[in-house]
Amino acid sequence: MNELISDLKTQIIAQLNLQDVKPEDIADDEPLFVEGLGLDSIDALELIVLLQQNYKIKLSKADDGPKVFRSVKTIAEYITNHQEQKI
Amino acid sequence: MSDTVFVAGVGIISAIGKNVAECLYSLENGQTGIGQMVFLDSVHQSKFPVAEVKLDNNDLAQLSSLNNTKSRTSLLSMIAAKEAINDAGIENIDLLRTGFISANSVGGMDKTEKYFAEYFYDNQKGRLRDVVHHECGSISELVADQLGIRDFVTTISTACSSSANAIFFGARLIKNNILDVVVAGGADALTKFTLNGFNSLMILDEQFCQPFDENRRGLNLGEGAAYIVLVSEKVAASLSKIPSVTISGYCNANDAYHQTASSPDGTGSFLAMSGALKKSRLQPSEIDYINLHGTGTQNNDIAEGKAIKRLFDPHYPKMSSTKAFTGHTLGASGGIEAVFSVLSLQHGIIYPNLRLTTPMKDLPFIPVTDFLKNQTVKHILSNSFGFGGNCTSLIFSKL
């Protein structure tokens, strides 16, 4: 899980072009949207593609987005659960 | 400054007809132009319904008298512009200061993306003639040259409000005594670029769109072109068919909220509509019909709805979104809906908002769902709201 969280932070920074943000600047539990990192709806779409591209996971409902992407930790949990189900 | 600008002619080609008569027939008979993708060659062909003009490029080329190697956008543009000019019937137009103000969102992209498919793998490949008219302005010039208009030609591109902006820029050129006649409007052909772009924003409906419905899922893309011929008072008085419709109000305002989404309370929409009313010196209660921007996305319809509530409460005019017929034609939408507004005034008709089954619970009004005839229609407000917060409202009035 820790490795996944660490990888996710690096991927998120790259995908969203978050210049001047380092992985260690993002707390695992920190809210990503509105407060915290202050991401918006376009970023959410970028993260949906990131999930598909890097983890082959398609978000079953777009409405689940806010829950799944609440923090890096919740994204990691979602990935772990869905990858387990695949196996 | 000449005060009144008249609408002397209209022309249109869309998914519901290749000219005014055919479009009117479809509107009256509730025949939508949305359906299975036929002409655009995309991997999403069976996934997203679209509103294509029901003619291939060879047929469009014949109708437009442009070569079939030219961009589909230019072919559509030419057909509609020609119809508008013929409708206006201005004798000795060569002796008048005439302008062509056109709009489109992606220029000759339908050809560029074909070029790019080869260029991407080898930058010496791809036919140059496919990118020669890539620019938005180049498309306008192909048409202006064919129409023989040289006094003034320009192109506007502000996403979905483009042709509405072109129309009122044209009106202002006449009011400022720079031109006597302006052919103004816009065109856009369906392209993979826009289809995939909108898909990446996840705002496309996989079913037929339902604007202003509580359960709406998104928009269907469309294509088409439409132009109106604007003339000064002096030219209007000289015409054998004296125009009865004027462009009485207009306003462009910016939402300044987000790159693509509208502010929840529709600030930009509110400012554009109230600005247009102020320009026309009309009260909200004097508007008989609103042609809504009404794309069918969750975001646009609630924002537009809230702005209408704020401005019109408690007197709501009849209103509808015609995008349920034509799809969202992007750069052409303002022009297409301007033509529909003019026709509405000329014929006393109001168009239905198709496929509205559950009214939006947060709004105190419901768009009309039947085609209405013999209506007293004197003033119409037409909305066009685009990416980048670009909001434009036009008001057309009958004398």
Add this chain to the structure above:
Amino acid sequence: MTIYIRATGNISPQKTFGHPPFLTDPKEYFGNRLTCIEPDYREFIDAKQIRRMSRIILMGVCAAKECLQEAGVVIPDAIVTGTAYGCLEDTGLFLSKMVEYNEELLTPTAFIQSTHNTIGAQIGLILQCNNYNNTFVHCGFSFESALLDGMMLLKEKEVTNVLVGAIDEITNISHTILKRMGLYRQGQVSNLDLFKSNPVAARLKGTIAGEGSAFFMLTNKLSPADYAKLDALSTFYKPKGIKEIEHHILFFLAAHSITFKDIDLIITGKNGDIRSDEIFDQLQQRIFSNNVLINYKNLCGEYPTATAFALWMAANIIKSGKIPSELGYKGLNEIKIKRILIYDQYQSIHHTLLMISTC
């Protein structure tokens, strides 16, 4: 109504951003591609916003901000921009991904940044400006249309100031394609030597590619720091020969009761390509024969909205009163310049006449 150029902002292949001394150190380039000298954008724009802006948007926003700062205006009454090519980098990026991934797994950022009005929209967004915002995209008339729109808004008294700008960029893709179309000079020509041999006499083909982002604050109220008066603008499209061109120029001057004697300087749009420069040479022998002529495209290169650079240059010449000696026009730097005519043309299709004078 009189219109004034209150302020400017310019990012170009020359040292123009940050209002340095006016063209005292012209930059030399070798080859056929001039690139803008860009500031560190993080000094002017928040990092959180920069990430959503491609290079052309940054150029636009920054030049606009510089202009607003000089004007002492926080929120302009209107924003009008012109760009012929729009946001090419993002267009190319989205197209590339579309081809590479066969229309799957595409992300929206490049798409939404590719729309032509994104530059003007981003300026509006950053300033929280709800006012009029328009974008013209018409080849060699993109800037002129934006300028005309701004001038009309002032004349209509809808506004007391307008921010007008023009931006165009070169990308690797666009340069490759335009090169294939035969637009550019071969070999390692120096931009500063572009007119060393008369391109017409030497029968030289090809120009040098340029790019830039230039903004102007136009107002209808005079103030002490204004650069110049914007007297008149006229455009004409596909003229049928030298006689028609002369007719347009003469008509333009007569309409404003100006004779050639009243013009201290003509800035021409010569670009080093015989196909475009022939007309200027002919005019130099004819109606321009008694005037002082200088060029500008050796400094910024050729691109559809280059006229904006010419206007910036003209405004600075009027403000300082003279042509910088560093531009190499021997014997001209002592002439007092009070009125300038710009005659520019793009690919022999789009012709522009602009006249400015001292306030």
